Amino acid sequence: MEDFKKLYGEAKEKIDTLLMQVMNGREPASLYQPAGYIMESPGKRIRPVLVMFSAKAVGGSWDDVIHASLAVEMLHNFTLVHDDIMDNADTRRGRQTLHIKYDLSTAILTGDVLLAAAYEYLQRDLKGNAKAVEHFTKGLIEVCEGQSLDKDFEIRGEVSLNEYIEMIGKKTAALSRMCCAVGAILGGGSDAEVEALSNYGYLVGLAFQVQDDLLDITADASALGKPVGGDLLEGKKTFLFFKALEKATGDDLSSLERIITNKGAKPEEISYFKNLYTNLGVLEDARIEVERLTNEALHQLEVLKNPKDIEMFISLANALLNRTK
């Protein structure tokens, strides 16, 4: 784990340093200054790290994929900028969102140019390997589809757990899958390696999202940086919510359904729902699902040759899933 932390830190520092510069010197400033503001926002840089680790694990180097790594972070930030507009979010990571700091037009256009710049950066690492662009584009399309499904679910009453899993698969897991695929392809991996790492990325992405849903109830408010039960307050449909809907009966079921009708729970109801989730066993269900997905993800690593790389991916999964916020 110490080795992992050191390596992750090194990769992140490399990325952070470059992200501070990527938009420098580009004109017009009216476009690239807001783009720089976003790229400099602090973040975990999980996605570029996935690209770098994947390249390394199949015999390539970080340098082989450094632009591709920046590209996936740009793509990720493109989604954040546009999603924040759609969600009417005023802040992100403690900073003003772009459409608040500037205006709607600037935010739309900055998102667009981040995506364009992502393709520009990706190209620099292709060395004629068009397959990486295919995976990149597939990931992008799925992210758009996932966001559209997520918006649908806010409006539609009836949504199933399976549909929810499809949605987070596209909105969250497709991107981490793509990161691993692009890293493995540009690192020179075999088809089997590309597939195994893609699966790893997808499964870890799903596990990450279910864990996120769980933390909304189980984390402390101070670690979370927002009130416990925020998803319930917002009426957000989560893994816990769908599982509870499946299991609850009578008054309990009615109160869950009221969250849909009222588009959210009241603050004074949070402890009732927390108890309900506990009693129905859905917190436990979520923990089991996270573990199942993680185990399946780790199972994919058998294809890798170097035990050291396997260890890094195991530590990465653990770091993502044993977090407290």
Place this chain on the structure above:
Amino acid sequence: MEDFKKLYGEAKEKIDTLLMQVMNGREPASLYQPAGYIMESPGKRIRPVLVMFSAKAVGGSWDDVIHASLAVEMLHNFTLVHDDIMDNADTRRGRQTLHIKYDLSTAILTGDVLLAAAYEYLQRDLKGNAKAVEHFTKGLIEVCEGQSLDKDFEIRGEVSLNEYIEMIGKKTAALSRMCCAVGAILGGGSDAEVEALSNYGYLVGLAFQVQDDLLDITADASALGKPVGGDLLEGKKTFLFFKALEKATGDDLSSLERIITNKGAKPEEISYFKNLYTNLGVLEDARIEVERLTNEALHQLEVLKNPKDIEMFISLANALLNRTK
């Protein structure tokens, strides 16, 4: 010219037929139905035709670039959807714009997925030729930069004619250049052919825009489908306006400057400005500039081998520039 009309018609029909289908059967409908609505909107399809003609002119076939042709039309429509939001436009080509027919979030996301689908379609014609993606991405970035400059100019008082030419170069001409480049590359053209056709596309794009500025004053209202002098009413800075600013003195200069201050002219002032433009000779300047750009564009065609292809590109330029609306 008859041959040209026939050929253009055939290319357009091929594109129109495919555009009716490109978004069919894709899920979720909440995303691809609005995308289909946009792709089915009638249009001249100049950009895909440029791709197809360019491929043909260097020895390739329309079939070699049919997906790339659809891709540039998707990219173009992505810019329209997002620009219409930024411009608060309610209608386009006589149909409701997307953010009016649906809502803001749908319009943003539909634009995004059109761009993503554009890359997906482009890939289908690449056959390992990553250079076409480079040109495609460069065109995309320039379009974003051009749109940003255009927004800047609405706010900034002082803008020069040179800056205006840079802006339309990016916002309009970069895309027609890219269409010719992509077509020529995927059609198997030599570097010299790719460069010459790219230049043709760029110069014709610039000429098209200056002609557009000119038509705002010289066309009749019925052909234009909007009031004559619409650019003046909106305070839009055009080739005519910048030329007039350079040449006018005294009261005439003051009245031009008032358009900037008041963000537009009054309807009763249009005939005064039309006379001013005529007297200052800026309508003539614009005509000369269109002719100069067109001649320079046609000069590029010398590289082509087949006289028939040269004729098609000459007719295309003439059709674009001798239009009445």
